[in-house]
Amino acid sequence: MTHPLYGSTAIAGVGLRQHKRGHSPLPERSLLVEAVIDACEDAGFDPADVDGFVSYGDDKNEPVRLMPELGTKELRWSASVWGGGGGGIAGAFGVAAGAILSGQAKAVVIFRALVEGASGRMSAAVMAHHLNDHLLATGMTSPAQLCALRANRLFHHHGVDPAIVEDLVRASYHHGSRNPEAVSYGKEFDIDALRQSRMIAEPFRLFDCSRENDGAGALLMVSADLAETLAKPPVYMLGCAQGAQAGWGDLLENDDEALFATAGMRSIARRLYEETRLTPADIDVVQLYENFDAQGVMSLIDHGFCTYENAAEVIRFDNLIADGGALPVNTSGGNLAQGFIHGIGLPIEAVRQLRGESSNPVPGARTCLLAGGPGAPTVSSAIFANEVL
Amino acid sequence: MSRFDGPDAPYWEALEDGRLMLPRCSACQTWIWPAAHRCGACHADDVQWVEMPLEATVFTWTRTWHRFGLTEDFELPFTTVLAEIAHCGIRLLGNLEDPDRVDPEIGQRLTGTIGSTRTPDGELPVINWSRV
Numbered sequence: 445m446t447h448p449l450y451g452s453t454a455i456a457g458v459g460l461r462q463h464k465r466g467h468s469p470l471p472e473r474s475l476l477v478e479a480v481i482d483a484c485e486d487a488g489f490d491p492a493d494v495d496g497f498v499s500y501g502d503d504k505n506e507p508v509r510l511m512p513e514l515g516t517k518e519l520r521w522s523a524s525v526w527g528g529g530g531g532g533i534a535g536a537f538g539v540a541a542g543a544i545l546s547g548q549a550k551a552v553v554i555f556r557a558l559v560e561g562a563s564g565r566m567s568a569a570v571m572a573h574h575l576n577d578h579l580l581a582t583g584m585t586s587p588a589q590l591c592a593l594r595a596n597r598l599f600h601h602h603g604v605d606p607a608i609v610e611d612l613v614r615a616s617y618h619h620g621s622r623n624p625e626a627v628s629y630g631k632e633f634d635i636d637a638l639r640q641s642r643m644i645a646e647p648f649r650l651f652d653c654s655r656e657n658d659g660a661g662a663l664l665m666v667s668a669d670l671a672e673t674l675a676k677p678p679v680y681m682l683g684c685a686q687g688a689q690a691g692w693g694d695l696l697e698n699d700d701e702a703l704f705a706t707a708g709m710r711s712i713a714r715r716l717y718e719e720t721r722l723t724p725a726d727i728d729v730v731q732l733y734e735n736f737d738a739q740g741v742m743s744l745i746d747h748g749f750c751t752y753e754n755a756a757e758v759i760r761f762d763n764l765i766a767d768g769g770a771l772p773v774n775t776s777g778g779n780l781a782q783g784f785i786h787g788i789g790l791p792i793e794a795v796r797q798l799r800g801e802s803s804n805p806v807p808g809a810r811t812c813l814l815a816g817g818p819g820a821p822t823v824s825s826a827i828f829a830n831e832v833l
Numbered sequence: 834m835s836r837f838d839g840p841d842a843p844y845w846e847a848l849e850d851g852r853l854m855l856p857r858c859s860a861c862q863t864w865i866w867p868a869a870h871r872c873g874a875c876h877a878d879d880v881q882w883v884e885m886p887l888e889a890t891v892f893t894w895t896r897t898w899h900r901f902g903l904t905e906d907f908e909l910p911f912t913t914v915l916a917e918i919a920h921c922g923i924r925l926l927g928n929l930e931d932p933d934r935v936d937p938e939i940g941q942r943l944t945g946t947i948g949s950t951r952t953p954d955g956e957l958p959v960i961n962w963s964r965v
Binding site: 568575576577578579580581582583584585586588589592593594596597600601642643644645646647694695696697698704 | 836845866867892893894895896897898899901902903904906907910911913915923924925926927928938939950952957958959
């Protein structure tokens with residue numbers, strides 16, 4: 445039997461407003477309202493008819509507050525996926541689909557907005573969600589340090605070559621250099637910029653870490669049937685999984701030994717592939733949430749694209765780029781090179797890629813995996829497609 | 834919530850008292866961490882706190898060079914280990930004495946003493962590890 449999520453909802457419109465951190469021309473909520481209106485215009489849909497909203501990562505904009513500016517007729521659904529980081533990003537689409545398929549809402553916007561003046565530094569906000577005295581006593585007060593512990597275990601215990609992260613970073617900047625919306629647009633990336641950037645928390649240097657931007661992103665999700673009547677070709681959701689497997693979670697670094705140097709996404713990926721009856725070989729392009737490059741590597745491993753043993757054969761620059769790579773990753777530049785509004789640029793690029801609107805088009809791409817924030821206690825992923833296969 | 838209000842309050846009380854105490858299920862002997870009031874393995878609710886020697890091995894580590902907020906009491910760079918406590922497998926974060934900046938090796942044996950970290954909300958006890 446086909447899974448109820450398979451091809452039954454679709455993204456009909458996207459909107460993205462991105463600015464340099466600390467440089468948003470508008471307050472956070474206003475920027476979000478503009479992104480929602482952009483998404484609705486993209487779809488040819490009246491913003492007043494949006495009746496549901498879903499976010500993740502402790503977004504501060506309670507949807508009810510958007511109603512006056514959007515002219516919302518009636519709010520029928522608002523929800524957020526638990527977790528302070530980007531782990532819930534893909535799960536937000538599953539929550540939205542749940543509302544649509546159960547008749548509780550008709551048009552749901554998935555969003556994330558982040559303007560430093562309103563929400564502060566994102567890294568600090570994520571950490572505030574998790575901070576406890578065990579971390580305070582040891583000075584482990586940032587996501588970078590905690591992810592660094594996992595990265596060192598990946599490299600020094602599991603034997604993954606630390607140099608492979610460079611290929612992921614280079615591919616991201618390669619794509620970003622051709623994306624007019626990317627912070628790295630038009631810039632040639634020299635790998636020495638990474639190698640010589642200052643050390644943050646070993647093994648991470650500055651360029652191993654995602655940046656932070658001011659911005660807002662919004663995606664309009666409706667039923668597949670409704671999407672087919674709107675302005676743009678529908679981008680269908682084929683599946684979505686969120687959660688955590690036993691032995692993974694907010695465990696004071698006491699995750700199961702076999703899971704410690706992972707993204708925590710093995711069970712998510714397994715469920716996603718089972719429910720869509722797809723395999724990693726069926727994925728044409730990946731939008732990979734990389735808070736830190738090593739966590740991106742772990743996510744690719746968890747999603748079945750490679751293993752600890754053969755990661756260096758798969759995670760190669762030539763293989764990761766849209767121009768002929770078998771595993772094109774982060775075709776907008778991703779969190780590293782496009783910009784980072786807590787990952788919301790990634791599903792937007794998934795939609796653009798599947799519509800043929802990407803700055804780095806993957807010829808003939810039909811499916812796109814959105815791999816959510818790796819290493820978070822609650823994690824999630826989703827698969828989108830431009831036809832119901 | 835203060836650290837004396839959570840399920841790991843006995844851990845903090847003992848550490849301030851200069852001892853490492855960790856919780857174990859009295860019924861099935863499973864070590865429980867993060868601390869909890871009941872055992873997820875056998876569902877018994879009889880948790881016993883056991884004093885453990887300050888002996889461990891390196892599970893993983895990092896060395897911090899950036900001045901993150903709330904690290905003001907640490908001299909940069911500082912090295913942190915995730916220490917696997919001997920005889921129980923529970924992993925605890927701790928400081929590693931690392932004056933010569935020699936990268937730790939996973940599995941390396943550690944011995945600990947109890948120190949403290951100054952935070953905006955007062956002193957916190959912490960385990961300082963050194964390599965055997």
